[in-house]
Amino acid sequence: MAKKPALKALFFDVDDTLYSSTDFAANARQQAAQAMIRTGLRVDEETVLRELDEIIGEFGSNDDRHFDKLLRRMPKEAYPPGSKLFIIGAGIIAYHQCKFRSFSPYEDAIEVMRRLHEKKFTMGIISAGIPMKQVEKILRLNLLPLLECSHIFITESTGIAKTNPKIYMHACRSVGANPEECGYVGDNPAVDIDVPHRIGMKTFFSRRGTKYQNVPGAAEPDHVIHNFWDLLDILENKYELVPHA
Amino acid sequence: MAKKPALKALFFDVDDTLYSSTDFAANARQQAAQAMIRTGLRVDEETVLRELDEIIGEFGSNDDRHFDKLLRRMPKEAYPPGSKLFIIGAGIIAYHQCKFRSFSPYEDAIEVMRRLHEKKFTMGIISAGIPMKQVEKILRLNLLPLLECSHIFITESTGIAKTNPKIYMHACRSVGANPEECGYVGDNPAVDIDVPHRIGMKTFFSRRGTKYQNVPGAAEPDHVIHNFWDLLDILENKYELVPHA
Numbered sequence: 001m002a003k004k005p006a007l008k009a010l011f012f013d014v015d016d017t018l019y020s021s022t023d024f025a026a027n028a029r030q031q032a033a034q035a036m037i038r039t040g041l042r043v044d045e046e047t048v049l050r051e052l053d054e055i056i057g058e059f060g061s062n063d064d065r066h067f068d069k070l071l072r073r074m075p076k077e078a079y080p081p082g083s084k085l086f087i088i089g090a091g092i093i094a095y096h097q098c099k100f101r102s103f104s105p106y107e108d109a110i111e112v113m114r115r116l117h118e119k120k121f122t123m124g125i126i127s128a129g130i131p132m133k134q135v136e137k138i139l140r141l142n143l144l145p146l147l148e149c150s151h152i153f154i155t156e157s158t159g160i161a162k163t164n165p166k167i168y169m170h171a172c173r174s175v176g177a178n179p180e181e182c183g184y185v186g187d188n189p190a191v192d193i194d195v196p197h198r199i200g201m202k203t204f205f206s207r208r209g210t211k212y213q214n215v216p217g218a219a220e221p222d223h224v225i226h227n228f229w230d231l232l233d234i235l236e237n238k239y240e241l242v243p244h245a
Numbered sequence: 246m247a248k249k250p251a252l253k254a255l256f257f258d259v260d261d262t263l264y265s266s267t268d269f270a271a272n273a274r275q276q277a278a279q280a281m282i283r284t285g286l287r288v289d290e291e292t293v294l295r296e297l298d299e300i301i302g303e304f305g306s307n308d309d310r311h312f313d314k315l316l317r318r319m320p321k322e323a324y325p326p327g328s329k330l331f332i333i334g335a336g337i338i339a340y341h342q343c344k345f346r347s348f349s350p351y352e353d354a355i356e357v358m359r360r361l362h363e364k365k366f367t368m369g370i371i372s373a374g375i376p377m378k379q380v381e382k383i384l385r386l387n388l389l390p391l392l393e394c395s396h397i398f399i400t401e402s403t404g405i406a407k408t409n410p411k412i413y414m415h416a417c418r419s420v421g422a423n424p425e426e427c428g429y430v431g432d433n434p435a436v437d438i439d440v441p442h443r444i445g446m447k448t449f450f451s452r453r454g455t456k457y458q459n460v461p462g463a464a465e466p467d468h469v470i471h472n473f474w475d476l477l478d479i480l481e482n483k484y485e486l487v488p489h490a
Contacts, residue, residue: 039389082394085402089380100345135334144284149327157330 007202007239008177009122009151011168013186014137015129016209019105025061028098032067035094040083043074062130067091105141106208112228116235117146120243122175124151126167126184128191131157150174162191165199172201181242185231189217197221202239204231252447252484253422254367254396256413257358258431259382260374261454264350270306273343277312280339285328288319307375312336350386351453357473361480362391365488367420369396371412371429373436376402396420407436410444417446426487430476434462442466447484449476 015021033048041048048070055069063069067088071079079087116123124147127134134154138144153171160167172182183202186192187209197203197219205221223238225231235241260266278293286293293315300314308314312333316324324332361368369392372379379399383389398416405412417427428447431437432454442448442464450466468483470476480486 039384040394080394082397085376085380086384086389086394089377089384092377093381093384096341097345100342131330132334132337135330136338139284139331139334139338144331149285149325149331152327 004238004240006181006242007183007235008181008242009124009172009175010116010183010185010235011124011126011151011171013184013188013192014125014127014134016187016211017185017206018109018141018143019103019137020209022209022211024098024103027102028095031094031098032091035090036067036087039087039090040080041074041087042078062133099140103137103140106228108228110141112232113143113146115232116241119241121241122151122244123147124153124171124175126153126162126171128155128162163195165195168196168199168201185225188212189215189221193217193221194219204234249483249485251426251487252428252480253426253487254369254417254420255361255428255430255480256369256371256416258429258433258437259370259372259379261432261456262430262451263354263386263388264348264382265454267454267456269343269348272347273340276339276343277336280335281312281332284332284335285325286319286332287323307378344385348385351473353473355386357477358388358391360477361486364486366486367396367489368392369398369416369420371398371407371416373400373407408440410440413441413444413446430470433457434460434466438462438466439464449479
């Protein structure tokens with residue numbers, strides 16, 4: 001029987017890999033829409049949500065003035081005089097409240113990460129986004145007890161996008177391993193599979209999220225998983241997991 | 246018996262008048278300090294709080310990077326490599342969590358405002374600060390059912406500071422009354438009493454907060470109250486409250 005390849009570290013994407021950012025965002029936007037309507041916005045929920053979708057499509061999900069733009073796009077008759085700031089504020093509060101109430105990881109993801117942590121296996125994060133927003137997610141998902149801060153790479157903080165293999169190189173170097181000895185788990189074929197694949201990392205395509213189901217990448221992933229129990233099976237059966245010192 | 250003077254509207258300061266911003270801030274800062282220490286900051290709570298006090302003294306309470314500045318002022322040995330953003334994030338999350346858990350009005354203030362609202366008495370807000378921060382407080386204190394948005398004046402939004410009688414003039418005009426027919430309730434003699442007094446408004450000095458106990462104003466307030474039951478007594482006994490249409 002051939003010797004199993006050694007794996008020294010595994011890096012994870014965050015959004016829609018460790019928690020359902022799609023479900024969270026849909027829920028938070030609905031709560032926000034309802035709060036804005038309760039505070040005086042005279043537009044039905046469906047229209048608010050459709051308009052928000054358009055705004056996010058046009059300005060990106062990291063724009064921090066979605067609700068402000070929403071009100072700007074509405075006719076003046078859509079809200080009582082002087083109420084604009086209060087409607088926006090009510091939307092923001094409801095959105096944030098959602099973070100406190102219902103921001104939670106995929107249970108199996110955290111359980112498997114806990115087991116890998118117990119085996120002293122090194123894990124890290126490579127995630128696209130605004131540093132403080134990604135940091136907030138990592139803290140809320142309670143990941144810090146499972147990995148070192150120095151193994152977390154956020155694109156806007158490193159100054160390298162996930163489309164550039166350098167960010168994956170940095171991550172591998174941070175744990176003192178070659179790319180072939182490291183893996184990456186993500187849900188977006190074009191960046192999470194193709195890019196780390198180019199430098200020889202093992203790639204794990206998480207098919208749980210539906211967002212990128214129909215956006216095939218150029219490279220075949222080394223493994224396809226539907227949840228983290230699949231991941232644990234593959235790690236335990238196909239690799240020799242090397243614990244850190 | 247002399248006819249009681251007519252009062253058509255009453256405007257309120259927010260911070261330390263309708264809720265204890267002093268208590269809230271002390272509590273939220275303590276929660277934040279503890280969260281930062283739990284996340285790796287190697288400084289004792291007392292030192293963190295003292296440093297935060299200094300930062301707020303130097304940069305003002307509306308600066309939005311208190312925790313960032315705190316970490317910049319600390320030696321590099323005060324936190325593990327790479328953990329800075331996470332410590333700041335943990336502080337921010339804990340501070341916001343406090344807003345959801347323990348942001349509440351003085352009970353008597355809201356109860357008295359509710360009773361005045363039932364009498365169809367017009368109330369409004371004149372408050373110093375950043376619009377969205379003050380809006381958030383007004384929403385969290387659940388004041389919107391008790392007053393019209395168009396009777397709320399926030400300095401950074403109107404472009405007029407509370408040291409300028411114009412903001413009080415605007416407020417009186419917004420309810421269609423002369424200054425002599427309006428009152429203002431606040432805890433800071435130098436702005437909440439002296440300035441509205443200059444244009445002839447009735448002034449109510451709230452002595453509940455301790456912040457300005459030793460900062461006398463130039464003008465004697467028309468009334469001194471220790472809580473909102475005092476206010477209700479005075480309104481009912483010394484004034485003819487004119488309901489709105």
